[in-house]
Amino acid sequence: MRFALTSLVLALSISSGAMAQESNAGPAVLNTALVPSVMTRAVDDFIRPGYHRFHETAGSLRASMEAVCATPSAATVDAAHVAFNDTIDAWSRIEIVRVGPVIEDNRFERVLFFPDRKSTGQKQVHAALAKPDDSVTQMATLKDKSVAMQGIGALEFVLFGTGHEVLSGDQGGDHGGYRCRYGAAIAANLERLGGELSAAWDAPDGVQAAWEKPGPANPLFRDEKEAANALLGILVHAAETIRDQRLESFYKGDAKKALPRQAIYWRSGNTFRSVAGNLEGLRDLMKMSGMVDLLDENSRSTVSSIDFVARSLLRVVNDIQPNVEGAIADPAETAKLDFLLLNSRDLILRLNNDLGGGIGLAAGFSFSDGD
Template sequence: MIKFLFRSIAALFALSLPVTAQETSIPTLQADAIPSVLEKAVDRFIRPGYRDFRDRAGDFEEAMQVLCTAPSQERLDAARGAFGKSVEAWSKIEIVRVGPAIEANRFERILFYPDRKGTGLKQVQAVLAKPDERATRVETLREKSVAMQGLGAAEFVLYGTGSELLLQEANGFRCRYGAAIAGNLAHLGSELAQEWDEPTGIQNAWKHPGADNPYFRDDREAVTTLLGILVHGAEAVRDQRIETFYKGEDARTSPRQAIFWRSGLTFASIRGNFEGISALIDQSDMDKLLDPDSRSIVNSIDFVLKSLSRAAGAVDADVEVSVTSPEQRSKLDFLLLNSKDLILRLNDDFGGALGLGAGFSFSDGD
């Protein structure tokens, strides 16, 4: 059923278009460029992105194992650094919320967020309070709640209440649990990389749309999904990353609802999301889908993305500070305003220029 998600999105999209809009917009889409764009999206962005996450998670697993064997502040710092690299790698590729990433609950197992009711946090705290050895082995940890397996759980192990125990006991439960989480992340990264590296698998489906293709019947459906990745990714940053803790100048703030607030990686993650969107556009040469007279649309999107990435990198890493300091709040306001602008440029301007229908929202079906 999951394999037909792409087709369902594309079908909804087509139904939302008036015939006249389709007729007047289709010539703008440079059909000859589609095969190359799809191939580059897969080979230059998606496959390298999953490989990078797999490798960074592998480094994290190794750093945790070293820490467990002989705890020291230097080794704890190294494990935290490796965790940060894993977060950054995932943040860039997580915009690809289609295909293998959403099968077998992989996405939630890597990152269970948002956790508005604190369900995941309670489960992690519970296993730390009442140790269960099944949580210290990758093969049995995978059988537990998705909230106990991923980056959020790893962050609490490394930075949450009781993290000082990591320095007090060799091969302690908390450290071995953290090492199992890291191993699970590396395993999931390997699964994703293998799925996309298989020549006859999903990469072939992306590169060769057709009547017998379980994902895309034609090039147009594939391009619709590619643009949908960008739009949904931009909406997720605004709705699930920023507005989770900051909705504007006069609204109540919730800094402890921010992703990775304990580790100070909130804005590194947000920056990574914007960089992922930018990289997908650049690496796949998506501007080539438009005729030369319309390519300034992509240039303007690139400008907004670079501005958002710089702004995210300039916000104080301490979320408590970012929501209380007037100077920092102005940066958050910039992120809110311009992330909305990004969504409109991707959905209305770029989508409209491709003949995919201005005003359609990929995520909520407006």
């Protein structure tokens, strides 16, 4: 009840402040002169460093998996778990950018195939582990297989799914070695994808230039308004994904109807780590891009109120027990989930209506859909 009441007060208090602000201000006009600098900061200070970090953590994960294969033990497996968690942290922050090179060649799905409502990935990974196939133990051949068996979700099953105990080498035989080699190939594939994404955004005459210099000859953004729409769309879509795919995929407000095994990363206990990373990425992009500069002086509290909601969500996310099934069974924990559902909705509205309207984009515009 405490979390539910707090969430209601939070939503109502911020809504009241926003409405008061809107009533005292006329329609905003986009400051087109500042848009290129905001886009440049988004690319140079958030997007490129984000992909670099993912690339680096995936490389460390590959090295950790290779160490497990070379010296199977509880210690090397634990180190691989830490590297896996670090990779989820890095990916969860940058995965909010669902535009550009990451949606080409199904890169996003190759990194993370989710939601997997028909358990396609689980079935394919099961099959690969049940009948040894050397083609899945080499990155060069694995990368051409189903996207569902070559990314983070597949590696989670290798490390935490049924039969993962063989990785430590305690049960003898080579099956642990085969499972480990498959996991190492997945990690190498993640490193490859991270490298491709970093290279694509680092190239000065590619997507980087298109983002930083909107104009009539630009293949992506014909003017500053289209560019601003795209940047805001990332934030709105991120907030929608947190609510629709990260939370409502397993919990919609009724614990009796909850589906904890539909939650992302439930096997490894990283469900809420992922949500926290998404929220941190959203906050960082908004701050590092300097979107506040697009607001006039009287409207800049909009960004502060959005960040307040995001920080409140982050505080609660970091306070929930990692085991999703355990959280669903505990009324105190489901109260926190209720808080997240209500206030994640509020976050979407703040971004779409208040920030969008405040910088001169029509309130109510569906930025994530491009309508």
